Amino acid sequence: MTTPQITVQRVDAEDLPVVPRRHLGRWAAAAVIVAVAAVFLQSVITNSRFGWTTVGQYLGQVSILNGLLNTLLLTVSCMAIGIILGIVLAIMRQSANPILRGAAFAYTSFFRGTPVLVQILFWFNLAALYPVISFGIPGVSLDANALITPFAAAILGLGLNEAAYMAEIVRAGIIAVDGGQNEAGAALGMTKFQTMYRVILPQAMRVIIPPTGNEFIGLLKTSSLVSVIAVPDLLYSSQIIYSRNFQTIPLLIVASIWYLLATTILSTGQFYIERHFARGTKNMPMTPLQQIRHFFRTHAKPLAPVTDRKKK
Amino acid sequence: MTATPSHPSRPMLRTENIHKSYGRIEVLKGVDLEVQAGEVLCLIGPSGSGKSTFLRCINHLETVDGGRLWVDGEVVGYEQRNGRLHELADPDICRRRAEIGMVFQHFNLFPHMTVMENLIEAPTRVLKESKAAAVKRAAGLLEQVGLADKTNAYPRHLSGGQQQRVAIARALCMRPKLMLFDEPTSALDPELVGDVLNVMRELAKSGMTMVVVTHEMGFAKDVADRVAFFNGGQIVELGPARQVITAPAHERTKAFLASVR
Numbered sequence: 001m002t003t004p005q006i007t008v009q010r011v012d013a014e015d016l017p018v019v020p021r022r023h024l025g026r027w028a029a030a031a032v033i034v035a036v037a038a039v040f041l042q043s044v045i046t047n048s049r050f051g052w053t054t055v056g057q058y059l060g061q062v063s064i065l066n067g068l069l070n071t072l073l074l075t076v077s078c079m080a081i082g083i084i085l086g087i088v089l090a091i092m093r094q095s096a097n098p099i100l101r102g103a104a105f106a107y108t109s110f111f112r113g114t115p116v117l118v119q120i121l122f123w124f125n126l127a128a129l130y131p132v133i134s135f136g137i138p139g140v141s142l143d144a145n146a147l148i149t150p151f152a153a154a155i156l157g158l159g160l161n162e163a164a165y166m167a168e169i170v171r172a173g174i175i176a177v178d179g180g181q182n183e184a185g186a187a188l189g190m191t192k193f194q195t196m197y198r199v200i201l202p203q204a205m206r207v208i209i210p211p212t213g214n215e216f217i218g219l220l221k222t223s224s225l226v227s228v229i230a231v232p233d234l235l236y237s238s239q240i241i242y243s244r245n246f247q248t249i250p251l252l253i254v255a256s257i258w259y260l261l262a263t264t265i266l267s268t269g270q271f272y273i274e275r276h277f278a279r280g281t282k283n284m285p286m287t288p289l290q291q292i293r294h295f296f297r298t299h300a301k302p303l304a305p306v307t308d309r310k311k312k
Numbered sequence: 313m314t315a316t317p318s319h320p321s322r323p324m325l326r327t328e329n330i331h332k333s334y335g336r337i338e339v340l341k342g343v344d345l346e347v348q349a350g351e352v353l354c355l356i357g358p359s360g361s362g363k364s365t366f367l368r369c370i371n372h373l374e375t376v377d378g379g380r381l382w383v384d385g386e387v388v389g390y391e392q393r394n395g396r397l398h399e400l401a402d403p404d405i406c407r408r409r410a411e412i413g414m415v416f417q418h419f420n421l422f423p424h425m426t427v428m429e430n431l432i433e434a435p436t437r438v439l440k441e442s443k444a445a446a447v448k449r450a451a452g453l454l455e456q457v458g459l460a461d462k463t464n465a466y467p468r469h470l471s472g473g474q475q476q477r478v479a480i481a482r483a484l485c486m487r488p489k490l491m492l493f494d495e496p497t498s499a500l501d502p503e504l505v506g507d508v509l510n511v512m513r514e515l516a517k518s519g520m521t522m523v524v525v526t527h528e529m530g531f532a533k534d535v536a537d538r539v540a541f542f543n544g545g546q547i548v549e550l551g552p553a554r555q556v557i558t559a560p561a562h563e564r565t566k567a568f569l570a571s572v573r
Binding site: 181187 | 371373402403406409412413416418421423424425433434438466467482483486
C-alpha cells in the first residue's frame with residue numbers, strides 16, 4: 001500500500017489581494033430608486049403649487065409656533081399621565097387581589113376598545129352629562145363647563161387613552177424580567193417596592209422603551225385630533241390660516257415639517273435612552289459617530305482574543 | 313464573619329412540623345430540624361423530595377401551611393400575638409430576611425448592575441449604610457472570593473463560577489446570621505464547581521451557620537457537620553455527615569447514595 005500523497009498548496013494570505021463579490025441586483029435596484037427620487041425631486045421643485053415661498057413665510061409665524069408649543073405640551077403631559085398611570089395599572093394587573101386585577105383589566109378594555117376621537121368628544125361634552133362636578137365630596141361643587149376647557153378635555157382624552165396602551169407595554173416589560181430577580185431582591189431584604197423600582201423596572205425598560213418611543217411619536221401625531229374641539233395645536237393653527245387665505249397645501253406642508261422635525265428629535269432621544277438601559281447586555285447599539293466609523297471601515301478588524309472569560 | 317446567636321443556648325434555626333402543599337400535592341409533610349450556630353448542614357435527596365422548598369420556607373420565599381420556624385429565636389414571617397400567628401407586613405418580613413443570606417442555583421445577579429453595584433445595593437438601601445462603608449466591605453469580600461479584579465464588570469461578562477462567587481459575596485455583604493444555599497453548583501460547568509465549593513469551604517471554616525441543598529456528596533461529607541436526607545417531603549435520616557454518607561442506616565438513603573455515585 002502506498003500512502004496517498006496529499007499536496008497542500010500553501011498560500012501566504014498577505015500576498016493576495018481580496019476581491020469582494022459583485023452585487024449586480026443591488027446596483028440595479030439602487031439605480032431605479034435614484035431615478036424615481038430624481039423625478040420626484042424635480043416635480044417638487046418645478047410644481048409651483050407646492051408654494052414653497054408661502055411655506056417659508058409661515059414656517060416661523062407666531063401662531064404656528066404657538067400651535068407647535070401646544071402640540072408639544074399636550075404630547076408631553078399626556079405621555080406623562082400615560083406612563084405613570086400605565087405603571088400603576090400594570091402593577092395592579094399582577095396583584096393577587098382579583099378586584100385590583102379586574103379593575104385594571106376593565107380600564108384597559110374600555111379605553112383600548114373605544115376610538116380616542118370619541119373619548120376626546122366625550123370629555124369635551126362632559127358638562128352635558130355632569131353639569132356640576134363634586135367628586136362626591138360634600139361642599140365641593142365645580143362648574144363642569146369652566147373646569148373642562150378644550151385643553152383639559154384634550155389632556156384627559158389623550159392621556160387616559162394612552163395609559164391603557166402604556167399599561168400593556170409596561171406589563172410586557174415586567175413579565176419579560178426573569179422571576180429569579182424578584183426572589184433575589186426579596187432574599188436580600190429589599191421591599192417589594194424597592195425590588196420593583198431598583199431591580200425589575202430598570203430591566204423591564206429594555207423591553208418597554210422601544211414601543212414607548214413608538215407611542216410617543218404616535219401620540220404626537222394623534223394629538224392633531226384635538227383640532228376637532230378647537231384646541232389651537234399645530235394642525236388647528238394651520239387650518240385657521242388656510243381657511244382665511246386658501247393656501248391649503250403650503251400650510252399643511254408647514255405643519256408636516258414641524259411634525260417631522262419633532263418626531264425626528266424624539267427618535268434621537270429614544271435611541272440614547274435605549275442605549276442607556278442596554279448596559280450590561282451584549283447588544284449595545286452604536287452611536288451615529290460609531291456607525292460612521294464602522295461604515296468607512298471596509299474590512300472588519302480581526303476580533304481580539306477573548307481573554308477575560310478564561311480563568312486565571 | 314461571626315455567627316454568634318443573640319442567645320448562646322438557642323439554636324440558629326429550629327423548625328417544628330413544617331407542612332407545605334401546592335394545591336393537592338403535599339411537598340413537606342412535617343419537617344423537624346435544629347441547626348446550631350456555626351453548624352453546616354447539608355440537605356440531600358432526590359429531586360422533588362422537598363429540600364429546596366424547605367430551604368425557601370426558611371426565609372419566607374414560600375409560606376408554610378403548618379408548623380413553625382424560628383431563625384435565631386424569631387418566628388419567620390409571622391408574629392405571635394394573642395395565641396395566634398399573624399403574617400408580618402412586608403417591611404417586617406424584609407427586616408428578618410435581611411439577616412438571612414441566600415444563594416440561588418441560577419445566581420440571580422442583577423444584570424444591569426456592575427459587580428460592585430450588585431454587592432452594595434442591599435447594604436445601602438436595606439441597612440441604610442453609607443456608600444463608602446459598603447464599598448469597603450464589598451471590596452474585602454470580592455478579595456475573599458478571588459474576584460477583586462472584576463469589581464466593575466457586568467455579570468454577563470463573568471463565567472458561571474465567577475457569577476456564583478459574586479452572588480455569595482453579595483449575600484455576605486449583608487452580614488447574615490445564617491446562609492442558605494440552593495444547589496449552588498448545579499448550574500455550573502464541572503470545571504467551575506471547585507472554585508465555588510472552595511469559597512463555601514472557607515466560609516464554613518470561618519464559623520458561618522450554613523444550610524446547603526446540594527448534590528455534591530464529596531462536599532457534604534468533608535465540610536458538613538451533619539447531613540439530612542430528604543425523601544417524600546420528610547427527613548428520613550439525619551446524622552453526622554461522614555456517617556450518613558459512608559454508612560447510611562436507612563434503606564432509602566442507601567439506594568439514593570448508590571444511584572448518585
